[in-house]
Amino acid sequence: MIWLNFLHFYQPANVEFYNIRKALDKSYWRLLRLFEEHPNLRMTINISGCLLERLEEAGEKAFLERLQFLVKKKRIEVTGSAGYHGFLPLLPEKEVVHQIKANEKILKRVFGKNFKPSGFFLPEMAYSPAVAKIVKRLGYQWLILDEIAFSGGSNQRPDNKCPYVDEASGLRVIFRERDKSNAYPPDKLFSLLKEKRVEKNQVVITATDAELYGLRHEDPTGEMEKIVQVEELKMMTISAWLKKISIKKPVKIKVWASSWESSPAEIKAGQPYILWQNKKNKIQTNLWKLAELALSLGEQYKKDKNYYWYRWHLDRGLASCVFWWASAHDFSKVFGPYAWSPDYIERGLGDLVRSVRSLNNPKTKKQKLAAENYYLKISKLVWESHWKKYWRKII
The missing domain is CATH 3.20.110.20 (7-stranded beta/alpha barrel)
Incomplete structure (x- = not known):
């Protein structure tokens, strides 16, 4: 063999x-x-x-x-x-x-x-x-x-x-x-x-x-x-x-x-990546909106003096596991965990919003405010979901 x-x-x-x-x-x-x-x-x-x-x-x-x-x-x-x-x-x-x-x-x-x-x-x-x-x-x-x-x-x-x-x-x-x-x-x-x-x-x-x-x-x-x-x-x-x-x-x-x-x-349903991007999952959909906002700033502000830190945080915030941990899928039958962790989600969320915060150019003010709104909305959704649905499942 x-x-x-x-x-x-x-x-x-x-x-x-x-x-x-x-x-x-x-x-x-x-x-x-x-x-x-x-x-x-x-x-x-x-x-x-x-x-x-x-x-x-x-x-x-x-x-x-x-x-x-x-x-x-x-x-x-x-x-x-x-x-x-x-x-x-x-x-x-x-x-x-x-x-x-x-x-x-x-x-x-x-x-x-x-x-x-x-x-x-x-x-x-x-x-x-x-x-x-x-x-x-x-x-x-x-x-x-x-x-x-x-x-x-x-x-x-x-x-x-x-x-x-x-x-x-x-x-x-x-x-x-x-x-x-x-x-x-x-x-x-x-x-x-x-x-x-x-x-x-x-x-x-x-x-x-x-x-x-x-x-x-x-x-x-x-x-x-x-x-x-x-x-x-x-x-x-x-x-x-x-x-x-x-x-x-x-x-x-x-x-x-x-x-x-x-x-x-x-x-068959044409949803091969639903574990990471489920349109019915409000946390994931808003995480992707924040990710898209952060990504949209890269080319425009490539010469920003804080571009290094923008990129540093964005790399970390885009990790697939940020979205995976928001799926709330049970993997216990395949040697995995229950895929829900507010801490892991917040860690990725924090890096995504920090990527936008890092940019120094004053023209990014509008995008910064939009990013903060996503941040607050997602954080609220995460902790409400945690205490209402999931916290007893991951103990």
Whole structure:
């Protein structure tokens, strides 16, 4: 069996460092030690630029140096992504390019000036043809997406051994298996092996947050450490696998607009991103209005003396998790939380309004007042919703 296990390392740029410390202690160091103890282990990861920045700022030199060594030795493959985890399909093209280039700048600083990944991870695996074309234009070669992007919600499943190509962008595409990824992958693999349901040369593709391995799922019996020692199991990077199957004729396919949380019903209804932009969710709709207001000022006031701080706050306020935490969706069945946190929403809200506040030009007065109105309205909605509906659900 071949196992392609993709890991997404991410913490919001504006989160308190103790949250990053918990992820480091419970998940990131565990995974790094796993690679060090098993020289033949191979995986592809995304480690968001904003997380690398926070680790640099906190002086986590030991972790970064050991990660750099594993990347240099090609035991870990790192993909490109959006530096501050923006939800790319809902952002204007210039912002998409900014986020990707910001990430590239950080990766070059950490992994070397000539570092250029071939693969790309879309935050939340949120695919749209327009974003895929930008990714291709910026020099990337492949994407990893959820299997629903292949099927559009039908019963069709991708062939893991087939070299698919996105007809819209020309990018090669590989699809994660949702059922195995939404569980604890080592448990799923052991189940296949024990029940002898493994076909010869079977390929399993999983993709999860790296925090699953310790922070969200404690794994007291060390199933991850056990599975990597199974002789019948071979682990590869995604680029190595794509090279292996490149001898086959590429198959062009339509890739559906989707995310790794999209349901068949949402895709059928033409609402693949509803978890982040639900028109019935007043908090989300007003957050997006504030985000659009803040974004509209960028080009006009690029020479403003406080533009750096405008950009600094905007990067953080546009993180996809700001909108995710306002969805109030229950993820407890897939090792996730109840997606409601007034603190996380307010942190993103604060950065969005501060981006507008930061601009020095007196001509921004009208936009500043509009931003303050959104800020007050959203804050009121958040806390009213919290105390009336949600606070007992997240205790």
